[in-house]
Amino acid sequence: MNPIIQTRNLNLFYGTFQALHDISIDIESKMITSIIGPSGCGKSTLLRVFNRMNDLLEDVKVEGGVFIDAKNIYEPGVDLVELRKKVGMVFQRPNPFPLSVAENVLFSVKIHRTAAFKEYGDILEQSLRAVDLWDILKDKLKTSALNLTLEQQQRLCIARLLPVKPDILLMDEPCSALDPIATAHIEELMDQLKVNYTIVIVTHNMQQAARVSDRSAYLYLGDLIEYDSTEKMFTIPKDRRTEEYLAGKFG
Amino acid sequence: MQKNFNGKLVKEWVIERCIYLSGIASIIFVGLIFIFLAKEGFSLFKTVSVSDFLLGQKWYPISTPAQFGILPLIVGSLYVTLGATIIAVPIGIASAVYIAEVAPVKTREILKSGIEVLAAIPSVVLGFIGMMTLVPWVKNTFHLPTGLTAFSGALMLAFMAMPTIVSIAEDALNAVPKRYKEAALALGATRWQAIWRVIFPAASSGILAAVMLGIGRVIGETMAVMMITGNAARIPNSLFEPVRTLTATVAAEMGETVRGSDHYFALFAIGIVLFIITFFINLIADLAVHRKLK
Ligand SMILES: Nc1ncnc2c1ncn2[C@@H]1O[C@H](COP(=O)(O)OP(=O)(O)O)[C@@H](O)[C@H]1O
Ligand SMILES: [Mg+2]
Numbered sequence: 204m205n206p207i208i209q210t211r212n213l214n215l216f217y218g219t220f221q222a223l224h225d226i227s228i229d230i231e232s233k234m235i236t237s238i239i240g241p242s243g244c245g246k247s248t249l250l251r252v253f254n255r256m257n258d259l260l261e262d263v264k265v266e267g268g269v270f271i272d273a274k275n276i277y278e279p280g281v282d283l284v285e286l287r288k289k290v291g292m293v294f295q296r297p298n299p300f301p302l303s304v305a306e307n308v309l310f311s312v313k314i315h316r317t318a319a320f321k322e323y324g325d326i327l328e329q330s331l332r333a334v335d336l337w338d339i340l341k342d343k344l345k346t347s348a349l350n351l352t353l354e355q356q357q358r359l360c361i362a363r364l365l366p367v368k369p370d371i372l373l374m375d376e377p378c379s380a381l382d383p384i385a386t387a388h389i390e391e392l393m394d395q396l397k398v399n400y401t402i403v404i405v406t407h408n409m410q411q412a413a414r415v416s417d418r419s420a421y422l423y424l425g426d427l428i429e430y431d432s433t434e435k436m437f438t439i440p441k442d443r444r445t446e447e448y449l450a451g452k453f454g
Numbered sequence: 455m456q457k458n459f460n461g462k463l464v465k466e467w468v469i470e471r472c473i474y475l476s477g478i479a480s481i482i483f484v485g486l487i488f489i490f491l492a493k494e495g496f497s498l499f500k501t502v503s504v505s506d507f508l509l510g511q512k513w514y515p516i517s518t519p520a521q522f523g524i525l526p527l528i529v530g531s532l533y534v535t536l537g538a539t540i541i542a543v544p545i546g547i548a549s550a551v552y553i554a555e556v557a558p559v560k561t562r563e564i565l566k567s568g569i570e571v572l573a574a575i576p577s578v579v580l581g582f583i584g585m586m587t588l589v590p591w592v593k594n595t596f597h598l599p600t601g602l603t604a605f606s607g608a609l610m611l612a613f614m615a616m617p618t619i620v621s622i623a624e625d626a627l628n629a630v631p632k633r634y635k636e637a638a639l640a641l642g643a644t645r646w647q648a649i650w651r652v653i654f655p656a657a658s659s660g661i662l663a664a665v666m667l668g669i670g671r672v673i674g675e676t677m678a679v680m681m682i683t684g685n686a687a688r689i690p691n692s693l694f695e696p697v698r699t700l701t702a703t704v705a706a707e708m709g710e711t712v713r714g715s716d717h718y719f720a721l722f723a724i725g726i727v728l729f730i731i732t733f734f735i736n737l738i739a740d741l742a743v744h745r746k747l748k
Pocket of ligand 1: 217222240245246247302
């Protein structure tokens with residue numbers, strides 16, 4: 204086992220409301236881990252701990268340790284830019300910038316100056332190929348990303364993360380705005396990507412978790428109820444609450 | 455039940471008609487104004503050629519023979535307007551960015567109401583304050599014979615344009631969905647990179663509209679410029695000389711002209727020039743607002 208993300212006794216408070224309770228979890232490298240649970244149980248909150256997007260909100264308090272590659276990312280002096288280069292995020296609603304396709308893909312390279320201008324062409328092609336958009340878009344690199352279909356937009360948002368070579372991709376319900384066919388395509392894509400990336404996906408769709416993930420974590424009201432290989436959890440859940448959730452009794 | 459329903463229909467109908475009539479009325483009024491302006495203004499060109507009017511360097515409306523060259527006035531307006539734009543646009547946009555993206559909530563509220571107050575000050579009051587404070591300051595700072603210069607006017611007008619620019623640009627920035635900023639930050643962008651590379655381009659058409667409307671306000675402004683630009687109808691060599699603008703000329707001279715005289719027609723012709731200028735500015739602002747990404 205080779206955990207890339209570890210949390211230890213993680214508590215998170217929005218003001219006085221505690222959204223995460225004492226969560227300790229080890230997320231394995233180069234695997235797909237799904238976080239499941241009913242709406243409002245803290246899935247997004249947990250995900251946003253890993254790239255410190257919660258920092259954007261006022262009045263959020265994080266206690267406990269969150270380690271990525273064994274370094275505590277909540278220590279003072281942590282470089283958020285470096286953290287977010289390493290830990291990319293895909294959002295629930297596709298959010299490409301209202302710029303051209305090329306500018307979306309090259310955004311991170313430009314802001315981080317990680318490549319020279321003459322490499323841009325290669326980066327564009329590689330990134331778009333990785334999400335199977337190159338053949339469709341190679342002649343439309345200058346069109347606005349907002350003209351793409353939702354599925355293409357979501358693929359573009361994934362492609363946009365790749366040029367800075369992240370290790371981890373966080374995906375917060377990446378398919379909830381997509382139709383079933385597009386969802387199947389994105390799931391296929393995740394399967395390809397997991398060779399090179401650690402993927403953590405939040406979903407409230409249990410079938411999706413069962414289809415794509417190697418390991419699953421079940422959150423309920425901010426508690427980590429169960430965390431195991433997806434196969435085990437979906438066949439013989441240990442906790443009664445997991446069993447009930449998986450059986451569709453609530454959520 | 456049935457009666458109630460009919461009553462509702464009638465009410466709808468009346469409301470609809472009223473709205474329709476007000477819409478039509480505003481169009482008719484604009485049309486009438488323009489016709490009147492054109493009729494009076496174009497009468498000038500029976501005696502003065504268009505090129506003598508637009509390019510003539512001498513504005514001597516009451517000497518004999520009278521000369522109606524408005525080039526000095528156009529240049530005066532241009533100096534004041536350009537000067538005000540150069541001052542107001544960067545500062546206005548920077549304040550809008552600060553208010554929309556940087557300022558803490560409390561500061562934001564204070565600044566926003568401050569700007570509303572600034573916008574509500576009548577221009578004659580600003581002109582008066584400018585005359586008392588700005589004009590002597592310009593005179594002393596730049597060692598000029600008089601502080602009544604194009605520069606003073608530009609500074610004053612920049613103050614007047616700023617609230618328009620700030621509040622409209624700030625609206626445009628706020629209208630940019632938060633998810634773009636989130637996406638940028640999640641990619642490791644700093645706040646400035648997110649603003650500069652994503653939010654700003656996304657709001658660019660609104661910001662351009664803000665700028666155009668600010669300029670529109672500057673060009674149309676009369677009272678304050680009349681009070682502090684010195685009103686010398688000659689082509690200035692620099693920003694630090696007195697100038698006279700198109701608007702100030704109309705305002706200052708309309709009361710003294712004889713109805714139906716060439717001077718009277720010339721002032722209307724100036725009105726046409728102003729009308730055309732503001733029309734184009736509004737047109738550009740409109741195009742900017744409705745411009746869509748390909
Ligand atoms: N910015 C916030 N401020 C206060 N409470 C929040 C905030 N974001 C989420 N919460 C609360 O935290 C809990 C977990 O939210 P979230 O992580 O979004 O749930 P999920 O993604 O599982 O639907 C919910 O009860 C929600 O109301
Ligand atoms: Mg969520």
